[in-house]
Amino acid sequence: MIKVLLNGCSGKMGEVVVNASKNFPNIEIVAGIDKFPTEKYNFKVFKNTSDVDIYYDVLIDFSRPEALVDLLNFSVKNNKPIILCSTGYSDEDLKLIKEKSNIIPIFKSANMSLGINLINSLLKKIVPNLYENYDIEIIEKHHNQKVDSPSGTAILLADTIKNSLPIESKYVFGRDGFSKREKNEIGIHAVRGGSIVGEHDIIFAGSGEIIELSHTALSREVFAVGALKAAEYMADMFYPRIYNMEDLLGI
Structure with a gap:
């Protein structure tokens, strides 16, 4: 025991x-x-x-x-x-x-979560094949009592993406102002509200198609x-x- x-x-x-x-x-x-x-x-x-x-x-x-x-x-x-x-x-x-x-x-x-960690492992394999033609953004959502922002999970996913890229990249936390998006940016966005347990979306936005990896914790x-x-x-x-x-x- x-x-x-x-x-x-x-x-x-x-x-x-x-x-x-x-x-x-x-x-x-x-x-x-x-x-x-x-x-x-x-x-x-x-x-x-x-x-x-x-x-x-x-x-x-x-x-x-x-x-x-x-x-x-x-x-x-x-x-x-x-x-x-x-x-x-x-x-x-x-x-x-x-x-x-x-x-x-x-x-x-x-x-x-086992699911999040499987997605994190998958990112290591697919990011090197996607980074040239896709912009990468992460959106995370949690309940209104969560203290840290962005979530530790969002940072985990972002670090995995960054470490899988053959180029130098930088994090942009939310977007404000009038500047255009730069190619080497990894966007990270946090939503806080209600009783959301935890949602994470990794978006690969390309020309003509969008690929998304999503995980929702229901409990x-x-x-x-x-x-x-x-x-x-x-x-x-x-x-x-x-x-x-x-x-x-x-x-």
Whole structure:
């Protein structure tokens, strides 16, 4: 049985992870961590990592970037793998993650959806064949409570596109003013409204045709399932480095 410690258990995603875990017979959430403790679960919820006194195999984090430093130090102290499902990390945060990945196994993905990561893998194959004759734009849509913009997933997709191009490119976040679009631009546009779980469209606009890759998350459960599959993958992982969904999917 894989024993999971869930950080951010009182939040929306935390609750979804707890419910989704019932469909994973080899996973047990043994405790949670949240600055707003709840008694709605059948496991103990700690307010701080310093209070945790229970054995676990892997930690899943669905919270905010502000928790990163404490969670990484806690994981290093316990020599346990950690799964980072949060987004909005700063350059300093990313540098710290890389540093700690020399000590413990760290699983990090800007999006835990299997579908998004399959699309991301596909981009690596098709972008080199399309960039000359197509303009590339990304549109992402999320609920009105999402803090970071553009989404971590949009940046993930954009970085994959940029790294697949044989030319130097630049990001344009939204469009304003009167200048024409330049050929080396990758447009990234963010929409925030209502209760949209998550939508991402990659548009290849050519002369006479448009190619689109689209992904719509109908429920937060897709992210929870991805995180729990990552827990299965990482539970016995001992080699320190950064792992991602491509490792999990064997891509």
